[in-house]
Amino acid sequence: MIREGGLKPMDAEQLREYGHKMVDFIADYYKSIENFPVLSEVEPGYLHKLLPDSAPSHPESLQHIFDDIQTKILPGVTHWQSPNYFAYYPSNSSIAGFLGEMLSAGLNIVGFSWITSPAATELEIVVLDWLAKILNLPNEFLSAGQGGGVIQGTASEAVLVVLLAARDKVLIKVGKNALEKLVVYASDQTHSALQKACQIGGIHPENCRLLSTDASADYALSPAVLGEAISNDVANDLIPFMLCATVGTTSSTAVDPLPALGKIAKSHGMWFHIDAAYAGSACICPEYRHYINGVEEADSFNMNAHKWLLTNFDCSALWIKDRSALIQSLSTNPEFLKNKASQANLVVDFKDWQIPLGRRFRSLKLWMVLRLYGLENLQGYIRNHIKLAKHFEELVSQDPRFEVVTPRKFSLVCFRLLPHNDEACASKLNHDLLDIVNSTGKVYISHTVLSGKYVLRFAVGAPLTEERHVNAAWDVLQEKASTLLGSM
């Protein structure tokens, strides 16, 4: 008889007791979240000093761990869920998303192939069809045809997998030794994930064309500039193979002109990818849907439900018109994973649509968000944030010491404090303002640079943010601007 006993790591009653405590801890955290400085105030290396050098030999109590979370972990957290968080882009938490993440962690399946939990694959297919319909994506992106949707971890992974699919599709034609000739196009406002995908996929960095944009077109990619770049490259015996357009760039929510760009991509046989990581969520509202007009021309389209659609991180939705291109690049078929359903081609195995083999049951959280809230509430949620951003934009416009740098489209406002007379010190001035404002702990905003100008970014989108938080943030900005300008 083998000795049983010892550790009971899945004891149902202990799970119940401890799980309830953790739910209460998180509920209490949300209740008190405004009491924390938004941006963590710890110094580099702070935690090393607070924790032992090695793991314990014997169990510690849950209470001891909770105490450490409270006193050692939370001070080192930057509170993305704070209503006063306006940095980068939001990372939405919601009760529905949280419940979905809980259930996924509890079932703890690894859904690489259909057989390893058919519900995981099939719910993902169903829910991504739902979201595609909400976004009014072309039918070719639905699962019924040759395409379909898949949940990636991040937009970085989404652009990487389509770059690999596009790369391999052209290399099959021109021979794999032509890798060094492949050229990808995008604007200089495109997320750095594209460059990283090039590095990973072996596209030469000098063949990653990040074409110049400027304020005259609100930092959108010019079809004329693109056409010229392609002509030059073709004349130099290079091979244009992919165009990445963005709807809602990270710096300033620029929107590339999809219809014109799509035509150019098509005429050169290039893969056309659309990155709408942030702004895609806005397109669930009919009045913002026009921003993705032209998506009919695209080979792939990506938006992050984990940014602004209440689905806890990570949940990046990628749709593709020709799923066989992804599978061609990313499939493996080791003996130990073979099974009847896969061998008979009766099912989708999402391992062949992504970089990793294993995958979590992430569709649960998106499914629960769509059902527990319903489309109309989600539209109202987006509209409210856009209204709040518009309100902030108006506040900025009314203060002559500030300027709105680019016209607001969604829920991001790009603005800056104007220099007295010397443009040269404007960067330092705004950099200082950013630092001072963030170090109050009352608000967290981030920055970018547009046409050489240091610009502050105020991104509305945290689920708890209300008008009073926007007003309070503006008060802090005004007050600190006065101090800064006064001291000059």
Add this chain to the structure above:
Amino acid sequence: MIREGGLKPMDAEQLREYGHKMVDFIADYYKSIENFPVLSEVEPGYLHKLLPDSAPSHPESLQHIFDDIQTKILPGVTHWQSPNYFAYYPSNSSIAGFLGEMLSAGLNIVGFSWITSPAATELEIVVLDWLAKILNLPNEFLSAGQGGGVIQGTASEAVLVVLLAARDKVLIKVGKNALEKLVVYASDQTHSALQKACQIGGIHPENCRLLSTDASADYALSPAVLGEAISNDVANDLIPFMLCATVGTTSSTAVDPLPALGKIAKSHGMWFHIDAAYAGSACICPEYRHYINGVEEADSFNMNAHKWLLTNFDCSALWIKDRSALIQSLSTNPEFLKNKASQANLVVDFKDWQIPLGRRFRSLKLWMVLRLYGLENLQGYIRNHIKLAKHFEELVSQDPRFEVVTPRKFSLVCFRLLPHNDEACASKLNHDLLDIVNSTGKVYISHTVLSGKYVLRFAVGAPLTEERHVNAAWDVLQEKASTLLGSM
């Protein structure tokens, strides 16, 4: 005044109420998990027929969603947490891991850079140092020097990032147009993730040398075979750049001879990676630690805490001796992410150690596992599974109709039903046995092929598995074998 109201997606009291319900749901699921067929019995496409074609416009009740989970989702789940799950390798759930995942989902930070939540980066550094010490890894893998640990999602991502680091390290020396000359070495038992990493990184598939192994060396890679392959390639003007050894292969837990392989890798200036995704967990016990002797020679080492170390999926621990090699390959530095701490090189930004930009606060779950259970209990947990596997191996050996195909090392038993007299029908016989056994719903096992033989895999490792489950599984196997043999 902007209209507030409408959706309250982070209402603390609703989170509390709904969260408690979900905890109870999961606790009840664990209590009743033996009532479900281990392998889902649904047909391909089952869920599409049960769910509406589009998302609801209006909110649905939580009860409605729970009902659907019970009646529509759970039937499509393959129960990795069932005590009767013996397929592939385990994917351990635990209360501690679950709590960590809950907290991570609740805080919902995106920890790409230190500044975005210092605790996320720093806890990961601390906890991976803890685990490195538990595994008695060489000091060069600790964060205090030039190396360090990082949590990847999967072993696939781990081998990909080190392949990219190794690739770029050599390309800097020999020129990037030499990509087609780079050769990677591993045994034919190596996980398919290596081939996938080659596909992604542009290593030519014919330069991925999967060297033959056989039963005479228990499917371990022979240093002599490796040496010969390298000599041939060098003679043909190719460039050996990476060796991937495995401790505990997926098919049969083969262990490559690390010390001898490491010396060869070193003498050719190759990157030496060790994949101990499954068996690494066993090495927390002193009596199994010898299996990774030779790790001192490695440039990188990987094990999956999410397989057999009670940390809910995903949590793949990767250590590297020269972190600058990873950063060289994977870093980006867009303006919108710049911040004082990063620019001053005071901190680690894990975005530069991985494929995606965003990352979850995954160290919480590993931290909670190590603290809530303690090392001694974790060692006992591993030892118990190995004892159970040994017990199963003995049961198989005692039945002359079966054979144990490879000597058991850890908690996997490779075995098969012997054919009456015709070896040719052995594959079909065992394939049929697998199907029949799995379709009982009482047990789920998987298979592989070794030296052309179709082999059944019995992997002990689910947290709820006790001796009675192993005995019951063996009863099912014996009974179905009798039926099969009787019908021939």
